[in-house]
Amino acid sequence: MQQVKRLHKDLTKPEKSHKYKQIIEELSEYFLFGDHQQEELFDYFAEHNILSLFYQKLKSSNHQLTIFIIERMSMIITNLQNPLNLNYVLSNPVLHDFINFNYDFNIPEIVDYYVNFLKTIAIRINRDNFYLYFNQRYCTFPLLWQAQKFINYPDQLVKNTIQNIVLSLSKLSSEPKSEKQTESVIYNQTKIMIQFKHYLTSSPFIQVYVKYIIQIQNLLESLNLDSQDEQDKLEDILMFFNDLITECPFLSTFLEKLILDQLIQPILDCLLLNKSNTIKVSYEVGLLTIYLFLTRLPIVYSIMSYFCKDQIYIDNAIQHQKLQKQSQKWVYDTKNMETEFQNIFLKEYDDIEERNNQFIDYKKNNEVQNPYKNHFLELLRSKHNTLLLLYLSIWLVAKQNNYQIPSLQIIKLLQLKEEIVFSKQVLELIILLLVNEELKELEQLYEDLKNKLISMISNLKVTNKKLSEGLSANWDIIEHFDWHKFKDSKPVIKFEDLKPYVDNSKLSEFKYVYLWVLVTCLIKNSQKQRIEKPYHINQEIELNLNCEFIQIMDSQHYLILDLDSGYLIYTCTHNNQKLGTVKFVQPLKAIQCSFINDTLILESNKLCINSFKPYHIKCQKDVIPSVIDRIYQAQQSMSLLIINKLEALL
Structure with missing residues (x-):
């Protein structure tokens, strides 16, 4: 002391x-x-x-x-x-x-x-001590107001901290009451929380949400799809809005309207109506943004109304309203907002839920002809792979939420030509969209694909035509395909999926066979299940004498050529020479070999869709060429096996 x-x-x-x-x-x-x-x-x-x-x-x-x-x-x-x-x-x-x-x-x-x-x-701060920081008399919250001044601060860590402050304090208004409290305490808490809700939904505090909307607008107009930093910033703000809407339901109607008016509708104006009053984005960025809002925020119904409904509500007052962009340089705001906050105190409080319901009714009674629906459908004519990937992903979200999709237009994308120019991802999305859709066109597609495969197999057998490298390098995708797992999948689009797609004609035969598998399962309700892979990393295996062994360096390290399963395995044997630990395993036909000095390099075939990182194995320099030659011969001998498996699919 x-x-x-x-x-x-x-x-x-x-x-x-x-x-x-x-x-x-x-x-x-x-x-x-x-x-x-x-x-x-x-x-x-x-x-x-x-x-x-x-x-x-x-x-x-x-x-x-x-x-x-x-x-x-x-x-x-x-x-x-x-x-x-x-x-x-x-x-x-x-x-x-x-x-x-x-x-x-x-x-x-x-x-x-x-x-x-x-x-x-x-x-x-919690509901019990909340009154210490929220001034009921003047409806002010100095801590929260001070925090929001740093929303646009350049340091991302500061921005994230401010988001946490805004969210943690806002959600106090929706926390359940404690059962241990007296009725008078509950009454006082309820009274102050009603006032706090009005604080959060009134001016000047609503500029907080507008600041985040403007941040998104700025990000979209300069979004670089190759920039992980920009992607993370966009995801952070979207998750912030998701948490706000989820944790503070009384904010949902207001935030939904703000997002639709200032982001979704301007994007659709730009993409579909060729207007750029408030925001200008490319098709890729625009569709990606819509997809992200559909999958990150609980506002699917409101967004899908632009694409599915004939009549929608459009706030004409917003059409020419452009949010004021912030200066690139952050400046601490010293403006005194005391009068504005006092106005919240002075006005008579209404019921926020009733106000929200009144707005919903107003929307229903003031709907106009939807200018976006038909224009959005026209995007199905696009042959741009990335745009279709995003576009179909949006419709998949719609299907998952029980919306009717343009299935007839979607199946027309699969009209057979000499080559399939779409990526594997796009083909998968098309099939997922057609699950449970009863279309006679599917039967015709099935027959066309069947004839295509019969012709392909006949050419391979009669003319001794060489098996397509693209098909053989990706055969494991077909062999290990599981229809039940596939049809229940919910694919998520990642930023790396949006890189420009370069179609390789050498993959055309693989895509025809893969599409055949998908359509067969779809039409015939096939029970095709995945053939489990026989090997995995660090697995202990018994050394099978039916396989071909290639000794590497010493008596404990082997390359194993398993032609029956179609795999190349690199293993380290145990002292008893009967068991080995798998160190590397890949489909034999997916591997391409090279070497540098005394190092054998096993890498992914350039046509392999499920590519893998190169694997390096120390080896005696003088035996490397013969090792590569033996692997090559094994790959060639597998071609007939794949042709037989292909024929079995029919």
Whole structure:
């Protein structure tokens, strides 16, 4: 206690200013020691309001001491254990002084520590102590308002922290009431939460959501599909909106309207109506954005109405409204919004749920002819693989949510020509969309594909034509295909899927056979199940004498050519020479060999769809050519086996 009193006294002496940092550090440690173990110490801190003294030193400190004091305050709040002591600190008026102090936010370090300080307090706020931070009389929430000023701060970590603060505080309004509370406490909490909901759904706070909308607009107009950083930023904001809508249902109607009016509708105006009043994006970025909103946010019905309904609601007042873009340079906002917040207090509160229902009814009664539906259907005529991938993915989301899809137009994409120019992903999406669709055109497609395969097999047998490299390199995809697993799958489009698709004509035969498998399962309700792969990495296997063994370096390392299953295995045998551990395994026909000095390189065939990383094996330099030759011969001998398996499919 005497040490605390001495430190307290030193902190009041100007001549000790050079030791303030050390003094504050020691006092904060004693502060927590008093909370954890010695209550009379904490009582002393409370009685003399030492935290207020910290704030007095903050007012005249340099930026290093400022950062240190903020950091110490965060540490104290984080580590307090006694609920009564925590309540004392959270209710101390000096905490509001720390929140509202005029810091020099031109210094990035101060921003970092200050935002973390706000987060530390926000984590400690709950429904029981909420009244300490939300001013009911003037409907203000200084901590939350200060936090939102950093939404557009350039550092991504700061942005993420602000999102967490906004979300954690907003969702308090929807948390269930505690059963242990008295009726009067529940009544008061309910009353303050009603006011807080109006705070969150009224001006000026609604500009918070608008800031995030503008962030998305800016990202989309310059989105680089090869930039992982930009992808992550977009995903972060979408997940933030998803959490807000999910955790705060009273916000859903407002946020949904904001997203539709300022993002979805402008994108559709740009793509389908050739208008670019508020946003200009490419087809790839535009369709990707719609797909992301459909799969990341619970607003599928509202978005799909643009593509499926004949009549929709369009807010004409929004048509010419363009959100003001923020400056590229972040500036701390010092504008006084006290009058605007007081207006929330002065106006009579309505029922937010009733207001939302009234708006929904208004929409239904003011629908107009949908200008987007037919234009969106016309995109099916596109032969651009990436656009079709996104477009069909949107319709797949619609199908999963029980919307009627344009199945007749979709099946026309599969009209057989000399080559199939679509990717494997696009073919799979088309088939998934046609599951449970009764179309006579499917029967005709089945017959056409069957005739195509019969002709292909006949040419291979009669003319001794060489088996397509694209088909043989990807035969494992066909052999291990599982219809039941496939039809229940929910494919997700990734950014890497949107890279320009370069069709390879050498894959055409593979795609015909794969499409045949898909259509056969679809039409005939085939029970085709996946043939399990016989080997996997680190598996212990018995060394099969029916396979061909190629010794590598010593008597313990072998390449195994299993022609029956069509695999190449690299294994390390055990001491008894009867068991081996699989170190590498891939379909034999998918492998291409090369070497550098004494290293054999097994890599993926350039036509292999399920490519793998190159695998390096140390080998005697003089035997490498013969090893490669034996692998090549084994690959050639497999061609007839694949032709027989292909014929068995019919």
